[in-house]
Amino acid sequence: MIPDYGRAFALWRSAAGQEWDAYVAHPFVDGLGDGTLPRSAFLHYLAQDYVFLIHFARAWALAVVKSETLAEMNAASATVQALLGEEMALHRQICAREGIDATALEAIVEAPENLAYTRYVIEAGLAGDLCDLLAALAPCVLGYGEIGARLKVAGPAAPYLEWVETYGGEEYQELCRDVGALIDGALDRRIGTDHAASPRWGRLSERFTTAVRLEAGFWQMGWAAK
Numbered sequence: 001m002i003p004d005y006g007r008a009f010a011l012w013r014s015a016a017g018q019e020w021d022a023y024v025a026h027p028f029v030d031g032l033g034d035g036t037l038p039r040s041a042f043l044h045y046l047a048q049d050y051v052f053l054i055h056f057a058r059a060w061a062l063a064v065v066k067s068e069t070l071a072e073m074n075a076a077s078a079t080v081q082a083l084l085g086e087e088m089a090l091h092r093q094i095c096a097r098e099g100i101d102a103t104a105l106e107a108i109v110e111a112p113e114n115l116a117y118t119r120y121v122i123e124a125g126l127a128g129d130l131c132d133l134l135a136a137l138a139p140c141v142l143g144y145g146e147i148g149a150r151l152k153v154a155g156p157a158a159p160y161l162e163w164v165e166t167y168g169g170e171e172y173q174e175l176c177r178d179v180g181a182l183i184d185g186a187l188d189r190r191i192g193t194d195h196a197a198s199p200r201w202g203r204l205s206e207r208f209t210t211a212v213r214l215e216a217g218f219w220q221m222g223w224a225a226k
């Protein structure tokens with residue numbers, strides 16, 4: 001089942017086609033769901049993801065800068081808070097149990113796949129407006145929502161239960177719907193309510209699909225470490 005995260009997401013998702021499937025159904029994701037993902041691959045991913053989240057929080061902070069209304073500012077700043085507060089705390093918790101402390105996590109050297117992804121998103125926001133930035137941010141937030149929802153329904157295996165419950169849980173699903181509404185509202189305001197009819201639509205779809213490809217590359221980086 002495809003979750004409803006708004007109009008722009010539905011169109012971008014289908015425009016991304018097989019690239020989207022390669023992201024949300026990567027072997028790494030299957031391994032998370034059925035518990036067969038080697039622990040070493042998961043920990044490698046998680047440590048890289050910690051640095052990813054630091055730069056992703058900067059990208060969402062840029063969304064505050066690119067906002068034109070208080071509603072947009074509040075939605076973007078809530079995501080910055082969720083990232084710095086909750087999501088990074090989950091990573092610290094899991095890694096602490098494996099003997100990797102917060103200082104060690106912060107000192108992780110970024111893999112090129114990691115660096116490419118976050119800097120691509122930040123650049124999309126620096127060069128463009130909030131629509132460009134949100135198109136590049138969307139696959140990350142909403143893709144994890146779709147993955148979490150699917151794995152939760154499938155009945156996840158024990159090893160990665162906590163991960164699946166975080167992204168498949170109602171709180172995260174609500175955040176995805178809020179982000180979907182933020183995207184639709186931001187696009188309505190800047191390019192009109194018929195998104196696909198805008199001359200900017202092709203470029204925005206491209207931004208989305210490039211970020212989807214970088215997400216698949218991120219899974220692949222973790223998968224290769226097994």
Ligand SMILES: Cc1ncc(C[n+]2csc(CCO)c2C)c(N)n1
Nearest residue numbers: 049052056082083087140141144218
């Ligand atoms: C490579 C990678 N992609 C997506 C996410 C998930 N994620 C990143 S920011 C955000 C929204 C704020 O909570 C979410 C869910 C991740 N952790 N790592």
